[in-house]
Amino acid sequence: MTAIILRRASLALWLWAGPLAALDLPLPEAARETLAQDRPGARLVLPTGPWRASEGLPAEPVEGRLVARAFELPDSRATPTQLLAPLRAALDAAGYEILLDCADRRCGGFDFRFNIAVLPAPAMYVDLANYRFLSARGPDGDGVTLLTSRTQSAGYIQIMQIIASEAAAPGTGAAIAAETPLSQTRPSRAVTVPGAGRDAIATLEAQGALILSGVDFASGAASLGDGPFPMLDALVDYLAENPDRRLLLVGHTDATGSLAGNRALSQRRAGIVAAYLRAAGADPDRITAEGAGFLAPIASNLTEAGRRANRRVEAVLLPRD
Template identity: 40%
Template sequence: MTRYLYLCVLGVLLATPAAAELTLSFPGPATETFSQTEEFESYKLPVGPYADGFVQTLVAEGRQITRAWRVDVGVGTSLLVMDSLRQQLEASGFELLYECTTDICGGFDFRFTTEVLPEPLMHVDLGDFRFLSAQRLGGAVPEYVSLFVSRGADSAFVQMVLMGSPDATSLTAKSGGKVAQIAPSVPSVKFGSVVEVLLRDGHAVLDDLEFNTGSSALGEGKFLSLVDLAGYLKENPTIRVALVGHTDAEGSLDGNVSLSRKRAQSVAARLRSEFDIPSRQIEAEGVGYLSPRASNLTEEGRTLNRRVEVIITSTQQ
């Protein structure tokens, strides 16, 4: 009997694959913007929201596959894409560990405490993103996956990190159209009012701002972007926005984060003092050089990276 049971167990183990390939399909044409596989890596998988200064994580080790895509599925797509991918993960045997939307995740703090690829490889709208983490047990090595989904003007952006066995873990993504590698490019300057861009994309760069040289103090000019933004906030008193400062990559991270935050705070102070915008409608943060929109290897790129953006953080009417 003992030998019989041993042979049965051995047969089951030999018949059970260490891990199955994960195959996902997007609900529209997808363009891959990043792909990297590391044979053995350690990854802090978020399994809870940002709270008390940190995000609760689970440390996963093994083969790490990091991929990112831009998915063409129209306006307002983050929910559509996340629902589709979640259902496919569950059908593949993954069980959810944690799932959240912008405010529940922790908003700004969750995004910048979590490992996310930089622009333009991965775009995260701080007013509209979704995240989930999941696990698949039963193989020789547990598998873990994280999904970050956000939106752009007419696209969704997806980042996936898959952790598992160095011998068997693999990922295949199918597009609704031809998938092609693209090289990051410097975005073109968007014309039109700040509010038009803000309502269309969920975020907008205040391109006409000028700061005193080597200072966080906002110049004394009559900046049309602030006039436009202030008018919109006055007409919509329930809308809240975040001003986010950015720098180029010269200097230390701590110094750049501090400078970028002070510049965003300077813009917020101008909106309050000159346009009487209530403090409850504005928050100001800085991320230093962590979210570039162009290469820091050229002067043109560094100039584009030094900016203050406005982001809608509440859409309640």
């Protein structure tokens, strides 16, 4: 097991003066702070369960002063679970109630990650297939979220504390998640968009609709995967450059299963794509998701190749209302 040498770090009394309620958490000795933020009058949404397609992300908001920090551990071999363990133990000792403690897929994978508050890269890095998350509520009503992840050569820790005793007037705090994630940066692009992206946008403009290539689904599945998704990134850029346009995302399925089940599945697929676009910074009011089930095939459902082609999401271009 990887040994982690810990040092104590006050989460609240650190860079700014003020009567903050200090929370003493043990950080690895090698931890290097990459970002620090202090936001009065904020609202941090604390997830209370994993993300589910049927209900989204269950959560409860806490208003107050938000203190957020990110740390990098160069050359660390510690797993996200090992990085989180001493922090959870400290919260337990301080009398915090654990609301949610989960890992990547059990949290909800991609959809969970893009519905929680995450500090922007490169200060904080999250591997969608290898992260750990915890939310907790303190005895005085404060809230805390912890997020740990790693690359091949480094570990990452994010700590957010919302101090309820410094709340503004009820209902006036600016939401930090899930309504407005702290980080709305898209996943890093491993490829650039230019050629294929320009051609795709030209098709969308000329024909009014576009099949989103690179967004593939297994039969019965609604998981988007880890990406990259250059065509989706191109749509985000397009919406930013054309404020008079909006998109209707339509999910489609093969003919395996009932019509009702496939309509629901196609709706989830379109919703997942919509969530990606919104998390990448697209205006949520200009994106709508619907499901058509297997009612609009583009190939025969009698062959595997045809069924694979029918499992898709299309973007329909509409004028802004």
